Amino acid sequence: MPNQLFENIKQLRLTPLLNQGAFGVEKEGQRVTGLGALSQQPHPSELGSRTFHPYIATDFAEMQTELVTDTFEQTVDVQQQLLALEQVLQSSMADSEYIWPLSMPPLLPDDELTIPISEYTPAVKAYRDYLTKRYGRRLQMVSGIHYNFSLSSTLIVRLFDEYYHDHYVSLKDFSDALYIQIAQNYVRYHYVLTYLFGASPIAEPGFLEDMTKLPEHPVRSLRSSELFGYSNKQLLIHFDSVAAYVESMRQAIANGDLISEREFYGTVRLRSHSLDQMLETGVDYLEFRGFDINPYTATGIDQQQLDFLHLFFMYLLSLPKLSGDLATQIQTGRQLNDTVALENPLQPSQLQTQLKTVMADLAQFITDYHLDERFKQAWTVMNERVQDHRQTLSYRLTQAIEEDSLKAFALKQAKRFKCELTETLYQLQGYTDMELSTQMLMFDAFQKGLHVAVLDRDEQFIELTYQHHHELVKNGNITSLDRLISGPLVDNKVVTKILLASHGMRVPAGAEYTALETAVADYQAAFGQRAIVIKPKHSNMGAGITTFLTRPSEADFIAAFKLAQTYDQQILVEEFIAGSEYRFLVMNHKVQAVLERIPANIVGDGRSTIAQLVAKKNDNPLRGEAHLTPLQNIHLGERELLMLKQQGYRPEDVPLRGSQVFLLQNSNVSNGGDSVDVTDEMDQSYFAIAEQAAEILNLNITGIDIIVPNLYQPYDPEHPEMAVVLEANYNPAMLMHLFPMMGQARRVSMTVLQLLFPELAIETD
DSSP states (O other): OOOHHHHHHHHTTOGGGGGOOEEEEEEEEEEEETTSOBOOSOSOGGGOOTTTOSSEEEOSBTTEEEEEOOOBSSHHHHHHHHHHHHHHHHHHSOTTEEEEOSSSOSOOOSSGGGSOBOOSSHHHHHHHHHHHHHHOHHHHTOOOEEEEEEOOHHHHHHHIIIIITTTSSSHHHHHHHHHHHHHHHHHHHHHHHHHHHOOBOOOOTTSSSSGGGSOSSOOSBSTTSTTTSSOOTTOOOOOSOHHHHHHHHHHHHHTTSOSSGGGOOOSEEEEOSOHHHHHHHOOOEEEEEEEOOOTTSTTSSOHHHHHHHHHHHHHHHHSOOOOSOHHHHHHHHHHHHHHHHTSOTTSOOTTHHHHHHHHHHHHHHHHHTTOOHHHHHHHHHHHHHHHOGGGSHHHHHHHHHHHSOHHHHHHHHHHHHHHHHHSOTTSOTTOTTSOHHHHHHHHHHHHHTOEEEEEETTTTEEEEEETTEEEEEETTTBOTTSOTTHHHHHHOHHHHHHHHHHTTOOOOOEEEESOHHHHHHHHHHTOTTOOEEEEESSOSTTTTOEEESSOOOHHHHHHHHHHHHTTOSSEEEEEOOOSEEEEEEEETTEEEEEEEEEOSEEEOOSSSOHHHHHHHHTTSTTEESTTOSSEEOOOOSHHHHHHHHHTTOOTTOOOOTTOEEESOSSOOGGGTOEEEEOTTTSOTHHHHHHHHHHHHTTOSEEEEEEEESOTTSOOOTTOGGGSEEEEEESSOOTHHHHSOSBSOOOOHHHHHHHHHOTTSOOOOO
């Protein structure tokens, strides 16, 4: 039966707060070669300094990685960031390296002293030398998952204010009592999670000096067992209260049983900044340490596990406090866990009855407190494992390694995970719904050790932090480096042209219209036979722009004008400037990259229709929809049909072999255009023009679009038509430089980080 605490939660209608909390994960892993041996390569230099990196570090050994997520209010955010960090890690490693997807280490060298200890600071070296002497290096090579959890602070405060302010001296004491209750019951019922999550049935030869000490049969979890896994043998830490916990921990340190609190390898730890701080301000969160790496997911722990753990901790809080001799109860819990850990996973558990009872209670708990559907889904997955032991991770893994070797299974999984994580380089896993330049900036920030916080996912607002230095970034490159006026300025193409022309720069001639009738009158009287461009005054990514290479018919002119009006009521009609269009990316007053942007086109093969050639070109994996890929699909819409008509084509026509047919004249990559990096080919005289335009507009990060007839011929000031500036861009879509269709990729997102955090050494090559 639920205790009074949960009856009070229900009466106060606080049950929605049970769905909340604070969560974080730490995941360890070994870097290995393609043959399954420990990697001898150093920690990847691309990951910056380990002395401050908040996310990616090394554990005991040089090749033993550790990923640490931020703390989030929802487990789904934990999983997303963990997936992103795993991708960043594996992308930063050598191509020949993989992450071993098991808790038990790969084959270790006969002489354990040859395992290189990670010792990047004197303090780290001293502590790991101590661990070597006390436990040996082999045990330290075991990897796992740590899960950090705290209750909803709102839930704690509301309960204290409404019911428990008379029962406890302070909010701290009430909060500590809740965490102590979870910790006590967790030790008693830890065996449930060992059964559900256990995934270390065997060890490779050489894990122990005397391998005959290991069980003859596979087990559920060597790592979670007292005999073979992480444990402080014969050490009893008290969980009667926070004071008792701190006192027993201090006594163990004084006796030499522990060198410090962090050496305590219990299945649950009370966490605060320090033991003294814990007594003063209370428990901050609980750390649960006894979880094997799940070998069937790249992150080592899946969403159902994360949600089930949350559910399980709530359930533990609803159970009565342990009665009788607490030390005996805790010892009983450890024995039950050891029993389950060392069971043969090919057979049902000896504690099957108890496991089914717990699962039935959890189902009722979900119903009684109307918990989120995700808890029901997680419970369903775990209940299947209880009802049928063949669904457990330990059973599946044992079956897999009986069909093949442990090494073969691990390498197959490791290689599959690395391929899945790194095959789409222009996406950051976990955040693929965000704008691509933002994803790449986040990738670089994670890699170099900047703290990354997503403030508004839909609006692409992130915060980057190094020490006490904070920077806000929108869309990957809109930063504090530019002034508030910069965005509205470049968005207004008329004002931009006026400013540039006033400083002697060549810009397209044209006029602005708000009424179709006025524009048609000028069409009849003023434009003559000139090629023209019709576009909205305010637009991005080429939206609403139509180009006519010859004088359009009046009907086509009107159609293009109306198309532009769907984006803006203020319309520009400008002269068309012949020549190739180039995007100059200027950062900090210097050109960082130059991209030739070729309008959407196909090349005839003499057999296929234009429509078929468009479909073939769209098969390129770099092309896609909704700006979720570096290149966009080509369409056969109204503008494209107009362009074909001007050239005498229809979609069903078959162009001659080798003939290039343009579908649009405006060269935006976002409209199906091609991108070619020409930074090293472009004559340097044009760099000065782009940099001058950025200076005139007072832009620190911008894309300047310039028509250049011949990129190899130096600019001649006597012939300003050699460089016609079309426009500037406040949000210049860095992705096209990161992943051009042809030419050298330029990691300009790293340049943004360098400009924002000059105090942090960031590589930009």
